[in-house]
Amino acid sequence: MEFKEKLISSHLAFEEDFNLNDSVHQVRAAALKVFEEKGFPSKKEEAWKYTSLDALLQKDYALYPRSENSIHVNDVKKYFLYDTDTYKVIFIDGVYSPFLSNTTHDGLDVCLMSAALSKPKYKELINTYFNKIAPEDDSLTALNTSYAKEGAYIYIPKSVVAEKPIEIIHFSSGNENALWLQPRNLIVVDQNAHVQIIERHQSLKEHPVVTNCVTEIYVHQDAFLDYYKLQNDLLSASLIDNTYIVQEQKSHASVHTFSLGGKLTRNNLRFFHKGEHILSTLKGVTILHEKQHVDHTTLVHHAQPNCESHQDYKGIFSERSEGVFNGQILVDKIAQKTNAFQQNNNILLDDKATVNTKPQLEIFADDVKCSHGCTIGQLDEEALFYLRSRGIPKKEAKALMTYAFANNVLESVQLPSLKKRINGQIAKKLGVNLGFEL
């Protein structure tokens, strides 16, 4: 049986646990129809021109773990920002792990999607936000919606500043043969509230796992969202990450994506502007080797005047790795005085590495400042020579320069401990022995 068929036929059993009169059920059923109609995206679709899921879809994935898999805190501690006191929402093979988590309802909600989807007190919020931010016509998002059940639910009330960063971590134990995970997160940042979130997907053993994750984020007026995605998974793990953000007036939202690991990673990141004077920031560092493939597909939809967006993605590709940047800026007719900038710089370190980049501007308003730039190149030979002439061996000089190239994206990381952590990971990935901290 093809995997698509399996997903469709298993749905009935999945919904058995739920109240079928519920509005969420209607949403799931409608989403399944969309997926049934569209199926998995193929390379023929413009948005999937450079990324193929065909190889991934050859396997037969389990949709749930066969048994409850527990893991010891000492085995996974290194994946936490342990030196910072954080809220934690942690899942193992898609199942909530109360033992590893640190949730709260004290002044803000950091808890579970399963609770939000089922408890009456969240009903209004779910009706307002759930599947209202994500587009209805995206097949993979629809697939996720049809199986939406578990994930993180975060609500920051009006004028509340979340004191601690929130970590959302999805572990896969590797005890399953092949697992297909579909976490669903919902984050609402109410007026003038502030929050910082770190998200990661991590396998603990080399077993095939595909995660088709959807995160919906609503950022209200004057609110502030600072989101970090750490993608440094094992080479057996693939991730399709769909993040949809709606911003209201005067809000700030920034998403940093660090793609260092994984087999195939597709990041769909979309921003929609619902008010004026919004600032959106999208930054990314991608460092790949072996046959890794990372695709950043971004869209900033300027639908209101006087907003600003900045995109800055850097990629370093070695061995047979492949990088894709598919960045789109869309400026509606009414979105006058838009400032939208996009930059994508890539370095190819090896013969067999590939970069495909497609930065797009679609502009329907005349009083705007929009630009994009992209480069594909190598390290500056002169600078390299300069370093070598000072006695630094070639390999180290190269690593140092590559590191410097990637590192300036880190400047905007607001959490010092996270910055240090990523810094270390980038250095490690590039084989640089820093001997000091930046």
Added chain:
Amino acid sequence: MLTIENLHAEVDGKAILKGIDLDVKAGEVHAIMGPNGSGKSTLSSLIAGNEDYEITKGKMLLKGKDLAELDAEERAHEGIFLSFQYPVEIPGVSVTNFIKTAINANRKAKGLDDMPASELLKKIREKAKMLDIDSKFLSRSLNEGFSGGEKKRNEIFQMAMLEPSLSILDETDSGLDIDALKIVANGVNKLKSKDNAIIVITHYQRLLDYIVPDFVHVLFDGKIVKSGTKELAHELEAKGYDWIKELASHGV
């Protein structure tokens, strides 16, 4: 030359000028000084015909003609020249091409044919030399990538080329080092004659050491609060603008 009577003006509904009277005769140099936000640049923009500002009361006459009747380019044809505080970049259009277009547009308005290329070239060379401008500079795109000093020198170069009867130098000294300031001032002085007039708008007295004014007016909160001769500029430099604020608050 220029007569301004009880001029009131506003931008976006906010009153900036609140009754200006000024009389500039041919052969005179007037300096208008004042703190930031006193309305100096508004006044120069209004004379040049910038439509961002709205005249609510009063009038401006150039050689007896009501300026309100004239568009910006028509005022230029009548001999008004504004040296911009922030000259605008026009990518791809060379300094030479721009000045040629401007000169011929002005000639056309006077019913004259285009200036012959040889004559134009001769004039460009002569004026460029006067202002110590390199010929390479003339083929660069207008103001694009120019340093602050280059932009201001380019403004005075255009003034020399267009030979206006009324020149307004809006903060021409800002962004200039002392050597460039001397060259620019020297150029302006050479262009001065009994038939034209110059209005120098500045925050500091420095420029006035080189372009010596016949009259100095101090603008504060949209009004001329004090007028005098060049000594007033020195007094202002010594006492500072707080002194003016005091004068203004005492209703002088």
Added chain:
Amino acid sequence: MAYTEEELKKELETKEYEYGFYTDIESDTFPSGLNKDVVRSISKKKNEPEWMTEWRLKAFETWSAMKEPDWANVQYVKPDLQAISYYSAPKSKPKYDSLDQVDPELLKTFKKLGISIDEQKKLSGVAVDIVMDSVSVATTFKDTLAKKGIIFCSISEAIKEHPELVKKYMGSVVPPSDNYYAGLNSAVFTDGSFCYIPKGVRCPMELSTYFRINQAGTGQFERTLVIADKNSYVSYLEGCTAPSRDENQLHAAVVELIALDDAEIKYSTVQNWFPGDKEGKGGVFNFVTKRGICHDRSKISWTQVETGSAVTWKYPSCILKGDHSVGEFYSIAVTNNYQQADTGTKMIHLGQNTKSTIISKGISAGKSQNSYRGLVQVGSRAKNARNFSQCDSLLMGNDCGAHTFPYIEAKNNSAQIEHEATTSKIGEDQIFYCNQRGIDTEKAIALIVNGFSKEVLNKLPMEFAVEAQKLLEISLEGSVG
């Protein structure tokens, strides 16, 4: 008060197409429709050899199985290909030996177009081939060129006189299976220009072709083939116009360039097909396939000024097959009223040390949509490939759109690719600055647009640059002189 942008817009709307006139010459037109018999008849009418007829029929078969593409960022009612007549030749006399024999009406047409053949002959030494409703009517300077061994004639003539060259190269860069409109063209092309520059010869004058659609209900399917043999050079100009009509006319041309080792081809186009009226009615559908192949150390340079057509779909491209070969693309695309343009280039780097440059300037006004679509591809064997691309858009008014879709694919780590794009409008401050210097708003806009397009205008041969500048002003600034 001052001349406002609003007023300018109004003036633009009322500005009529200056080349909209119809030449009253008797034509020999096929009834409309397309099938194998029509293809055979076209071939027969043109007294073509059997191999050509076969080639066309094969192309027709290939095309019949193809679908009309819809990926471009343009919207239009697909032309009814069965309602088009595939052959229309001026009836008086299909071929002329000298200009004296040309129909005086036709000569008048060219005068109106601003192409006085006589004058061009005298003043600029440009050899001209004129293709009207798909038939070549006059080629000037043939004898002068023949002395150098240069062949410059209509493609029909080349098929008869130089079959070995045509057989070898036609379809070698743009095969009939390449795309829908290239397939259609291969089956039904009626004429076009052919040019061959022998080894080591530098063509002493600009070669020029003027294309014109005249007859109602006809499509123009011309085919151009330019071969520059080793170490030769040619500069080729192409101009296009059509009379204004209510219904859309189809133009589906194919241009193939072959630059053999060390050769250089410069191909410049000023396209001014009828763009439709201010309501968006009528106008030419311009679906053109232009591509060149570069052998070792050769260079192909495309320069285009696109001001006409209701819908344009055109990507002059370079296949940089040879080592050290160079491809260039310089483009100005102006759209006004309801025009739509989806244009750009493809630079395919296959050889080592290949270089390409793309400079694209898009100007949108009225209710038009202007898209740049480009591909820079560096193959895995293309060591040290270099590309620089710059795409700038200028928007005038708030009812138009400017879009940029660059595709960049690098499979070699020694590639260096840079792409930049900007979108901006003409600043009020720029206009005021010009006004203050005595330059009126209309002239100021012309000045600014010219400055914006300068890098591309500079690439055009002198005679064309003047015409192109005039066209820019006509299509944007109304009566600005």
